[in-house]
Amino acid sequence: MDRKEPGELTGEDEPWMPEGIPARLAADGSASSQRLAALVEYDGTEYAGFQVQRGARTIQQELEQALAVVSGQAVRVVPAGRTDAGVHALGQVLHLEVGWRHSLGDLQRAWNANLPGDIAVRALAPVxxxxxxxxxxxxxxxxxxxxxxxxRRPLVARYAWHVDRPLNVGCMAQAASLLVGRHDLRTFGQAPQGENTVRTVLRAECRSQGALVCIEVEADAFLQHMMRRVVATLVAVGRRRLSVGEFGDIMQARDPRRAAGLAPPHGLCLMAVHYEPGLVDWSLPSWESWQKESCIE
Incomplete structure (x- = not known):
């Protein structure tokens, strides 16, 4: 079955729904609203970022339009982080309020069936x-x-920044380790209006897997463009344009002009969002149990 674009339904068309669930389920008003968390994966290449923008295609717009098609409700999704244009996500988390009186597995399948192929709801959980x-x-x-x-390698070009000069990954790892702790990271990004630029970095690693260099940072929160400015400055260290000590000086300077530019967005991915243990349970019935439950006797 070919996927329709959100909002493309005609009077004779129906959105895809799991068997036994009527289309536009919530139109009768019988489903009480519940708060859910959604684990979402997407390829951000073709999008102008997560947040809805007038005249631009965004991840939030696609998610909300597809959910409106299957639920009959205007539902706002709220993300853990608003990724920029071209940035990907493996573990974006959203919360939403929706009326739905069937299983969360049914909602997940219906939602995904009405999303484009580069966005997927991987799990839903009541919260x-x-x-x-x-x-x-x-x-x-x-x-x-x-x-x-x-x-350059075309098969990885969509998800990695091609740097053709050799990088000293050991020096980059030493410099990255200086980020760990609580710092004013104004050099590397802007805070939302009304917030300060102090962040706690829990982990900052740089390692190589063959010719692929991975820089991974875990923090309590990130400033706008923080990760991409950090990466650009670490690459300057890797190319011996900056020493490890100079990286530390730049970080402590709290001056955005000292950062070594902005790495391109397509190499960046939001991998995970962590919560207090037990707050969000992503467990869903296994594929085998779903298959068994869906069989017609």
Whole structure:
């Protein structure tokens, strides 16, 4: 079955729904609203970022339009982080309020069937009414990938920045370790209006897997463009344009002009968002049990 674009339904068309569940289920008003968390994966290449923008295609827009098709409700999704244009996510987390009186597995399948192929809801979980995807989070993990081959590799080019000059990954790892702790990271990013630029970095690693260099940082929160400015400055260390000590000086300077630019967005991926243990349970019935439950006797 070919996927329709959100909003493309005609009077004779129906959105895809699991068998036995009527289309536009919530139109009868019988489903009580519940707060859910959604674990979402997406390829950000074709999008102008997560947040809805007038005249631009965004991840949030696609998610909300597809959910409106299957639920009959205008539902706002709130992310743990608003990724920039071209940035990907393996473990973005959202919260939402929706009326739905069937299983969460049915909602997940219906939602996914009405999404484009580069966005997927990987799991749904009920959460307390006080849960907030952003403010309840303890930490986020971002990973940046660099293709450090002399010649670009087309099969990884969508998800890695091609740097054709050799990088000293050991020096980059030493510099990255200076980020760990509580620091004013104004050099590397801007804070949302009304917030300060102090962040706690729990982990900062740089390692190579063959010619692929991975920079992974876990922090309580990230400033706008923080990860991409950190990466650009670490690459300057790897190319011997900066020493490890100079990286530390730049970080402590709290001056955005000292950062070594902005790494391109396509190498960056939001890997995970962490919450207090037990707050979000992503467990869903296994594929085998879903298959068994769906069989017609």
């Amino acid at each position: 307390p009414a006080t849960f907030h995807a952003r403010y309840s989070a303890r930490s986020r993990v971002y990973r940046y990938q660099i293709d450090n081959e002399p010649v």
